[in-house]
Amino acid sequence: MVNLIAKSPCDGILPITIGSVTLSEEDVGVIHSVSPYKGQKKALSAAMKSAHGMAYPAANRATGKLSARAVWFGHAQAMLVGPEPNRALSELAAVVDQTDAWAVVRLEGPAVEDVLARLVPVDLRSTSFKRGHTARTLLFHMSASVTRVGEKAFQIMVFRSMVHTLVHDLKRAMEGVASRS
Template sequence: MSDAISALQGKIAPGDVTIRDAGLCGMITLRGDLADAALRKVCTDITGQTFPQKGKISAQDDTGLCWMSPDELLILLPYGDVARALAQIVAALSGQHYLAENVSDARALIHVEGAYVREVMAKVTPVDLRPASFGPGDFRRSRLAQVPAAFWMPEDDTFAVICFRSVAEYAFDLLVASAKGGRVGVF
């Protein structure tokens, strides 16, 4: 069996805004009735995070719960913990209609860090990123240029971006180009 490697293999583009591969990240997509008490409990038990509201993320370090849609969550956890977490989900939701799937190797996580990260992101996504509209704790599924992506702000000067592994190189290069374009002075 081969060793797992991240899509970007540790790639980093330093600068006023640094773009970097976040490395391997465990991700489970969970579809089901998000109002169900057993589903909510297993998610919070696995991550230690509170259950997120619509359009939000509850995250700390490398664990989190991301609201993806009215019937879908993305569970973030250490890469090595995915099998254990899936077993917990299966045990907790037995007899219910749900789908839980390991998507860790199908996705990439990119960090965008620095003084004008909002401007870097605003150049490539149609989301309103004004501080009054988007900040830490908010989560969006949208796109970067023409590729699907999801993102949030762990801190005021950092974005975390998830995209499909197949477009990770493109997303990384797009973010680097946006950062090299410099500050616009909007935010």
């Protein structure tokens, strides 16, 4: 019988530091999509706040903290990242385990905005994209979720199947920015 070994999406390819920017994998625990049933968004937000200490996020926003975060993911959809969802949430929303579908990385350092400016068609400068802001956007040619989690730090989520492409694209952008220093 074959003995399977679970590996993280970025096993063997991260972390990397180039210039002043570091790309590392984040172990965020579990990830669940949460889609409120019609007319239940306010009740869901209250239930999430009671159970997990964070409200259902507004469009283009994330709520919570590093170990427990709700990230807006599009119309009527958020990702609950970190905690196992309270069972009461399933009475107000469709809650689906997405843990194995996503890779989550952290990009941080003084030149992080310059790196992302080469790949993302959204203004991510701190003057307009503050901590807690999030965007579903393209990162080079793939779909991604980009969330500012610190003054010079971003959390990026892509489909697990795209993680090698993500690391390749970010590494090239990091090298380009570092070569200009």
